[in-house]
Amino acid sequence: MKNPGISCGKLLCLKFSLETLMTEPIIFDITINFSTLESDIFPLIHKIRPQWSLSNTQFKLFPEGNTNIIIGLFQIDPYSKQIINESDGLIIKLFGQNSDLFIDRQIELNTLKELSKYDLSNKIFCQFHNGLIYSYRPGEACTREQIADKHISKLIAKKLAQYHLLLLEKITNEQNPKSYLIPTMKKFLNLLNDDS
Known part of the structure; x- marks a missing residue:
């Protein structure tokens, strides 16, 4: 078996090492507004997806969130506009206004971090005042x-x-x-x- 640190390209090695070594989410002292999401989100994800920018990504709003706004972010080929690798996508979860009145966000975060250790939840990469950024898993909600x-x-x-x-x-x-x-x-x- 080849050593992935030697045989892979620089960006792949960087992604592999950061995602594998991250045990705690990066915490940002910022509140993200849905209306300015496109400009506000890239400084947050730069450490985990340094090659991503507004020109080579695509946002997708997921309507399934009841109290939250859920947005997918995917890298695309800038010419064909096709998603390059769906499983590299990120989920941006903006907490619904006043949802903290009935959801303890610290317990939610601790639970998600613990479950992700056993592949029962997505890996959390970033945390900010009103949301999270975590890994995307391709699939669909069951009917x-x-x-x-x-x-x-x-x-x-x-x-x-x-x-x-x-x-x-x-x-x-x-x-x-x-x-x-x-x-x-x-x-x-x-x-x-x-x-x-």
């Missing part, structure tokens, strides 16, 4: 019919079992494990009471 398919439902069950085994291991190893269910439900009820 109800697909979820009912035996093969797909077995694959989902295997991933859920892997996830729950990790949680069980973590809880077993913690000194004082705590439940998030009851405090989260109370938070939701308080938010409902505040609206009335």
Whole structure:
């Protein structure tokens, strides 16, 4: 097997080493505005995708976000405008306004970082005041019919079992494990009471 540090080109080596060595997301003291996203995002991703710029990338808005704005960013061939390698894409997640009232963003971040160690979540590259930038995984959301398919439902069950085994291991190893269910439900009820 060849040493990838010797046989690959400079940009590939740089990408390989940065993405592989990153254990914590890069934290930026900035708030990104959706209306200025195109100019604001490139300084943030420069350390992980130094060759990307406005002229050789394409943004794609994903409508699936309920409380957040989810945008894909992909490198394209500047002439054909075709995506070069979809799996190198990035996801920019802008948190919805006031969504922090019912979502603890620190717990979300810690959970995503932990799950990404086991390939159960995307790798987080950057964190900023109102969002995250993480790796893109090609695919599509399952339809109800697909979820009912035996093969797909077995694959989902295997991933859920892997996830729950990790949680069980973590809880077993913690000194004082705590439940998030009851405090989260109370938070939701308080938010409902505040609206009335």
